[in-house]
Amino acid sequence: MFVILVYDVGEKRVNKVLKKCREYLTWVQNSVLEGELSEGNLKKLKFEIGKIIKTGEDSVIIYSFQSTKYSTREVMGLTKNSQDIFV
Amino acid sequence: MFVILVYDVGEKRVNKVLKKCREYLTWVQNSVLEGELSEGNLKKLKFEIGKIIKTGEDSVIIYSFQSTKYSTREVMGLTKNSQDIFV
Numbered sequence: 001m002f003v004i005l006v007y008d009v010g011e012k013r014v015n016k017v018l019k020k021c022r023e024y025l026t027w028v029q030n031s032v033l034e035g036e037l038s039e040g041n042l043k044k045l046k047f048e049i050g051k052i053i054k055t056g057e058d059s060v061i062i063y064s065f066q067s068t069k070y071s072t073r074e075v076m077g078l079t080k081n082s083q084d085i086f087v
Numbered sequence: 088m089f090v091i092l093v094y095d096v097g098e099k100r101v102n103k104v105l106k107k108c109r110e111y112l113t114w115v116q117n118s119v120l121e122g123e124l125s126e127g128n129l130k131k132l133k134f135e136i137g138k139i140i141k142t143g144e145d146s147v148i149i150y151s152f153q154s155t156k157y158s159t160r161e162v163m164g165l166t167k168n169s170q171d172i173f174v
Contacts (some may be wrong), residue, residue: 078143
């Protein structure tokens with residue numbers, strides 16, 4: 001499935017969260033990663049993130065879509081990291 | 088359609104972009120807004136954003152999904168702005 005992950009975490013944990021997420025997804029913009037993930041890998045990623053973040057301070061939103069059919073991804077301005085899954 | 092908008096823009100333009108996007112979408116996290124938008128309103132929003140951003144410096148990614156069927160939205164940690172469209 002296609003996953004979009006956005007995070008807003010404390011400065012001390014940002015690098016750790018980004019490093020972990022980059023093992024599974026592609027960085028596309030400040031605090032935003034996306035990519036195709038199996039159900040199993042998404043579970044693993046959530047488990048890993050859960051070990052890093054402070055749930056009372058940090059926020060991670062994970063959108064997952066079974067299909068990217070009938071959907072679009074448009075970039076206005078700079079493409080910080082090209083990602084043409086939607087083509 | 089369901090829209091997720093993420094932005095990474097110059098400091099001078101952040102407030103303007105956020106203010107404009109909030110006319111159409113719900114702020115859910117730092118640099119992330121989401122919500123249901125008609126095709127027409129999405130076009131208007133893009134036009135408005137285009138007048139604000141500097142395309143050579145700023146980056147806005149707009150994901151739009153015809154349906155949120157077969158998709159999930161999960162928050163780990165803090166819910167900065169509750170948004171239960173997926174229920």
